[in-house]
Amino acid sequence: MVREWDPRTASSAEIGSVLDTLNAVLAADLPQDPPWREDSLREYLSEVMPGERRISWVAEDDPPAGGGHGTILGHVHVLLLGDIGVLEVLVHPAVRRSGLGRELVRTAARRVYQEGFQSIGVEVVGDTPAIGFYSSLGFTREYVETRSVLDLGTVDWTALTEMAAGVDPGYHLEFYPGGPSDDLIEAYARAKAEVRDVDDGELRPSSYDPQRLRDSLDTLHRRGMKPYIVLALQERTGTVAGLTEVVVPVQHPTRADQYDTIVVRDHQGYGIDRAIKARMLLELRSAEPELTEVQTWNAQANEAMLKVNAELGYQADRDWCEYSVDVAELVHRLDAQR
Ligand SMILES: CC(C)(COP(=O)(O)OP(=O)(O)OC[C@H]1O[C@@H](n2cnc3c(N)ncnc32)[C@H](O)[C@@H]1OP(=O)(O)O)[C@@H](O)C(=O)NCCC(=O)NCCS
Numbered sequence: 660m661v662r663e664w665d666p667r668t669a670s671s672a673e674i675g676s677v678l679d680t681l682n683a684v685l686a687a688d689l690p691q692d693p694p695w696r697e698d699s700l701r702e703y704l705s706e707v708m709p710g711e712r713r714i715s716w717v718a719e720d721d722p723p724a725g726g727g728h729g730t731i732l733g734h735v736h737v738l739l740l741g742d743i744g745v746l747e748v749l750v751h752p753a754v755r756r757s758g759l760g761r762e763l764v765r766t767a768a769r770r771v772y773q774e775g776f777q778s779i780g781v782e783v784v785g786d787t788p789a790i791g792f793y794s795s796l797g798f799t800r801e802y803v804e805t806r807s808v809l810d811l812g813t814v815d816w817t818a819l820t821e822m823a824a825g826v827d828p829g830y831h832l833e834f835y836p837g838g839p840s841d842d843l844i845e846a847y848a849r850a851k852a853e854v855r856d857v858d859d860g861e862l863r864p865s866s867y868d869p870q871r872l873r874d875s876l877d878t879l880h881r882r883g884m885k886p887y888i889v890l891a892l893q894e895r896t897g898t899v900a901g902l903t904e905v906v907v908p909v910q911h912p913t914r915a916d917q918y919d920t921i922v923v924r925d926h927q928g929y930g931i932d933r934a935i936k937a938r939m940l941l942e943l944r945s946a947e948p949e950l951t952e953v954q955t956w957n958a959q960a961n962e963a964m965l966k967v968n969a970e971l972g973y974q975a976d977r978d979w980c981e982y983s984v985d986v987a988e989l990v991h992r993l994d995a996q997r
Contacts, residue, residue, distance in 0.1 A: 699883025785978030
């Protein structure tokens with residue numbers, strides 16, 4: 660049975676059941692990824708940016724004879740933002756290939772259609788059943804990135820310390836656990852605006868205006884995801900010349916996510932990208948003692964970033980794709996397949 664589900668009011672048993680399915684999915688599809696923990700999972704599933712909405716459904720097996728809910732074996736949610744619905748679907752490996760995934764997509768797609776949205780996007784991990792699944796539903800690939808993972812156990816910390824110090828003397832680096840201080844937000848947002856072109860086509864929106872940036876940092880905190888920032892500041896002007904962002908989610912604190920790294924065009928060629936990334940890893944080593952890995956996503960065309968990542972020891976792991984489909988076409992196709 661598929662029913663609409665609100666993680667904010669769900670019982671702890673239901674949250675635990677979603678977690679079990681998520682971890683079974685990870686064990687089957689991405690066995691090298693760390694299992695998730697229950698810490699702030701409810702908030703992770705319910706908190707959104709201002710102006711966005713997330714609608715969720717679960718599929719469960721038969722409820723126990725004495726009443727109550729069954730075990731959750733499938734979960735779908737759609738995040739409504741701009742004119743697109745971003746979909747996430749999970750089906751427990753024990754019940755795959757029985758049409759449940761398609762049923763969950765049908766339920767979500769109908770709602771997205773009723774809400775007047777044009778298209779649905781989804782992140783699809785290379786070399787997993789999701790590729791065949793979304794292709795069978797008429798989704799097409801829009802964009803592909805490479806996920807790379809750095810095992811901190813392989814890092815040469817002495818070389819990294821030299822890299823962090825290797826920035827041109829016209830600049831200095833600053834570390835901000837929790838996010839940039841409020842007086843730096845405007846300069847930070849200006850620097851982030853530079854990646855707009857690079858990020859075009861990505862589902863993960865970048866934050867460029869100061870209020871959106873504040874909202875985005877606040878949302879991260881509410882979802883249990885702790886941001887860390889290293890900034891490169893130009894000595895002479897105080898301008899933000901470069902920044903790098905890492906988020907440590909409380910749901911999987913052994914593996915952090917590297918978000919944007921940006922060097923503002925006028926400040927390129929001064930060793931800033933290497934230095935800020937190296938400094939970040941040095942800081943994380945003491946700030947997050949549980950951390951053992953960092954993962955990052957890069958466009959395959961971004962050769963400069965891939966080169967720096969390779970120097971730091973990142974190993975390419977998987978293709979990470981964005982697929983999309985026209986909502987009306989999807990609803991039509993799914994209804995015709997019934
Ligand atoms: C992708 C996923 C949702 C599919 O769920 P499912 O219930 O097995 O899918 P369905 O049974 O509805 O399959 C519908 C159609 O999709 C296609 N399909 C599904 N799995 C497939 C596979 N492994 N290979 C090829 N095609 C596949 C088939 O055409 C299938 O129809 P058929 O069984 O009649 O041939 C499920 O595998 C899953 O949860 N994957 C993890 C997704 C994810 O987001 N992971 C993130 C971390 S890895």
